[in-house]
Amino acid sequence: MADERAVTAEHLVKRYEQRRVVDGVDLSVPAGSIYGVLGPNGAGKTTTLRMLLGIIEPDEGHRTLLGHINPREASDRVGYLPEERGLYPAMKAKEAIAFMGALRGLDWAEGRRRAVTMLEEAGLGHAADEKIRKLSKGMAQLVQLLGSVVHRPDLIVLDEPFSGLDPVNQEKLEALILAERDRGATILFSTHIMAHAERLCDRLAIIAGGRRRFEGTVDDARATLPSRVRYVPHHPAPAIAQLLPADAVADGGAWRFQLPDGGIEPLLVPLIDAGYGIAGLTIERPGLHDAFVRIVGQHAEKAA
Amino acid sequence: MNNFRHAIRQAMTIARRDFVATVYTPVFLLFLFAPVLIGSISAIGGIGAASMGDGVADKARIVAIVPAQVAPAMIAQDKRLRAMFPRDFRPSTLSIVAPSADPAKQARAAIDDMRFDVGGVLYGDLTRPQLLVPAIDRYTAPYLEALAQATLSADAPRIVATRHEAIRARASIGGQHQSGFIAVFGIFFLTLFLAGQVVGTMAEERNTKVIEVLAAAVPLEAVFAGKLVGMFGVAVLFVGFWGAVLLSLGQWLPPTAAQAIGDLAPAIGAPTFALLFAAYFSLAYLLLGSVFLGIGAQASSQREIQMLSLPITIVQVGMFALASAAARHPESWVARFAEVFPLSSPFAMAGRAANSATLWPHALALVWQLLWVALFIWTGARLFRRGVLQSGSTPFWRRSRAAPISG
Numbered sequence: 001m002a003d004e005r006a007v008t009a010e011h012l013v014k015r016y017e018q019r020r021v022v023d024g025v026d027l028s029v030p031a032g033s034i035y036g037v038l039g040p041n042g043a044g045k046t047t048t049l050r051m052l053l054g055i056i057e058p059d060e061g062h063r064t065l066l067g068h069i070n071p072r073e074a075s076d077r078v079g080y081l082p083e084e085r086g087l088y089p090a091m092k093a094k095e096a097i098a099f100m101g102a103l104r105g106l107d108w109a110e111g112r113r114r115a116v117t118m119l120e121e122a123g124l125g126h127a128a129d130e131k132i133r134k135l136s137k138g139m140a141q142l143v144q145l146l147g148s149v150v151h152r153p154d155l156i157v158l159d160e161p162f163s164g165l166d167p168v169n170q171e172k173l174e175a176l177i178l179a180e181r182d183r184g185a186t187i188l189f190s191t192h193i194m195a196h197a198e199r200l201c202d203r204l205a206i207i208a209g210g211r212r213r214f215e216g217t218v219d220d221a222r223a224t225l226p227s228r229v230r231y232v233p234h235h236p237a238p239a240i241a242q243l244l245p246a247d248a249v250a251d252g253g254a255w256r257f258q259l260p261d262g263g264i265e266p267l268l269v270p271l272i273d274a275g276y277g278i279a280g281l282t283i284e285r286p287g288l289h290d291a292f293v294r295i296v297g298q299h300a301e302k303a304a
Numbered sequence: 305m306n307n308f309r310h311a312i313r314q315a316m317t318i319a320r321r322d323f324v325a326t327v328y329t330p331v332f333l334l335f336l337f338a339p340v341l342i343g344s345i346s347a348i349g350g351i352g353a354a355s356m357g358d359g360v361a362d363k364a365r366i367v368a369i370v371p372a373q374v375a376p377a378m379i380a381q382d383k384r385l386r387a388m389f390p391r392d393f394r395p396s397t398l399s400i401v402a403p404s405a406d407p408a409k410q411a412r413a414a415i416d417d418m419r420f421d422v423g424g425v426l427y428g429d430l431t432r433p434q435l436l437v438p439a440i441d442r443y444t445a446p447y448l449e450a451l452a453q454a455t456l457s458a459d460a461p462r463i464v465a466t467r468h469e470a471i472r473a474r475a476s477i478g479g480q481h482q483s484g485f486i487a488v489f490g491i492f493f494l495t496l497f498l499a500g501q502v503v504g505t506m507a508e509e510r511n512t513k514v515i516e517v518l519a520a521a522v523p524l525e526a527v528f529a530g531k532l533v534g535m536f537g538v539a540v541l542f543v544g545f546w547g548a549v550l551l552s553l554g555q556w557l558p559p560t561a562a563q564a565i566g567d568l569a570p571a572i573g574a575p576t577f578a579l580l581f582a583a584y585f586s587l588a589y590l591l592l593g594s595v596f597l598g599i600g601a602q603a604s605s606q607r608e609i610q611m612l613s614l615p616i617t618i619v620q621v622g623m624f625a626l627a628s629a630a631a632r633h634p635e636s637w638v639a640r641f642a643e644v645f646p647l648s649s650p651f652a653m654a655g656r657a658a659n660s661a662t663l664w665p666h667a668l669a670l671v672w673q674l675l676w677v678a679l680f681i682w683t684g685a686r687l688f689r690r691g692v693l694q695s696g697s698t699p700f701w702r703r704s705r706a707a708p709i710s711g
Binding site for chain 2: 055072073080084108
């Protein structure tokens with residue numbers, strides 16, 4: 001199971017008119033994992049997901065979905081929440097969920113039964129018989145999400161699932177994603193909100209300018225940037241800079257600099273011996289946000 | 305095959321959604337009772353059917369089986385009497401036939417003559433004439449009786465003809481043509497009402513963004529087929545409702561009207577004709593609906609959909625005109641063209657069923673029309689995929705310009 005790939009993509013290319021919006025993307029999503037596709041707006045995330053699902057055909061490259069070269073052959077085992085949410089406004093919430101399940105091969109009556117249970121578990125039991133047009137945007141979005149998993153798919157593809165949700169519903173969505181992963185499903189989602197990716201992803205890819213710029217774990221991404229040190233001396237003095245790395249900058253009563261290759265220990269002894277002392281010392285690991293900004297920024301610089 | 309069944313199941317899911325979404329709305333009642341508001345179209349149909357009857361006037365005859373020496377006097381009297389009638393009410397052309405050994409048998413043969421619609425036959429001694437007339441014909445017998453009286457000398461005693469009811473072994477040509485027109489018009493009327501509904505059905509999916517959900521789960525061909533079948537279900541409900549209403553009303557028709565309807569005798573036989581009418585209505589709906597669905601799916605706004613209604617109506621009226629011409633002249637090249645051209649084929653073949661008893665062309669036509677339905681659905685889905693979802697390969701005429709600009 002550990003070696004199985006739920007999704008693979010090799011050199012996917014998509015052109016619109018003269019522009020290559022996806023320019024040779026490779027992906028490999030392990031089965032049973034939560035995999036994030038990160039990228040700035042217009043990076044090609046949605047187009048990549050649509051190609052993986054077979055909504056649009058790539059101009060070049062190959063992909064497999066749950067082992068199938070033709071994604072259509074796996075469609076009953078896939079759930080999909082598109083970036084542009086869409087439900088029939090005149091449908092009742094439970095009917096909308098059952099309908100989405102029926103499209104994926106679930107019996108309509110069973111879908112309706114599961115819909116009621118899922119809505120209750122999501123705290124939306126009262127809305128089961130409400131028409132979609134009467135629900136708030138966030139509630140409708142949750143209904144659509146439930147519709148995309150009601151048939152218990154092996155692969156769930158979520159395109160920007162957190163956008164438009166308030167913090168409470170974002171938390172519910174995170175819980176649902178984790179629950180689906182625990183059930184054994186693979187979750188592939190795109191986002192440009194790093195906090196969610198950082199909390200949820202087992203692996204991630206960063207796409208910018210239609211190309212994959214990074215692939216690995218969250219820790220791998222963080223490791224692309226060195227850690228930062230925040231040092232607060234007991235007895236501050238301007239001369240302290242002579243004992244600190246060249247990139248050290250004063251920040252109020254503290255100094256900030258990149259963690260040296262040899263670690264922090266060789267620096268501490270001279271500082272103590274010189275009588276500056278240590279009032280505070282923090283080694284700050286860079287976040288995914290920082291890594292993302294750097295990786296995407298490097299691409300932007302090259303492109304410029 | 306498994307994939308096909310899978311696609312059928314998905315199409316049926318979409319059809320069910322569309323059917324329920326359409327029927328379970330108050331607006332549907334307005335739609336259902338719309339025919340009450342447009343009696344004018346029925347009037348057009350009536351005029352058309354009447355003109356179709358006129359089209360066969362040159363094949364209508366009355367026959368007198370009389371000796372050759374009586375013929376000149378009878379022809380002269382026919383000319384004189386005929387002139388007394390207004391133009392539109394003149395009797396059919398008189399044919400004079402010399403009597404054989406068995407004039408009664410000769411009269412029955414005249415009634416069954418495939419070349420003409422014989423409205424009545426006069427035979428026997430003119431002082432005691434025998435008349436063989438179909439029950440439906442109320443005017444021919446008195447005319448033939450008056451003609452016999454006028455042909456005799458002026459001082460001859462008043463004659464009383466013996467009337468025999470003629471039962472045709474075949475449908476009358478006029479009845480066939482009228483059946484043909486009614487079939488063509490009926491299908492036109494129903495598709496005019498119903499097939500246009502399909503045009504805007506993809507707009508809902510586009511406006512609500514549901515299309516992305518559908519396109520991810522279901523092949524677009526199945527989406528199109530499902531929408532077509534869903535709306536066809538609505539059409540069948542509509543036709544079923546009004547069919548039941550008209551059948552109920554039929555019980556209350558006066559006997560003369562019932563007799564007139566009874567003369568509408570399609571050549572292929574009433575039960576087969578009814579089945580073929582249903583089949584051709586279904587295919588006319590599916591053919592026009594699949595074209596309209598494909599075109600309508602390209603429209604991105606309600607305004608564009610409204611603008612499409614004019615060309616769509618023109619297409620429908622054009623097919624009706626073509627098929628009407630075919631029904632009027634069943635052996636002409638226009639008829640052959642209308643039977644083969646996909647969009648007019650169901651109309652024209654329904655007309656043919658009224659005019660010809662041969663069955664095999666219908667089997668061929670139904671398969672031919674189904675093929676075109678599949679082709680139109682496939683083309684519509686392909687255009688939608690390329691034009692709206694922006695999928696598919698770059699057209700060859702653009703490939704030379706499609707150079708990469710990034711990376």
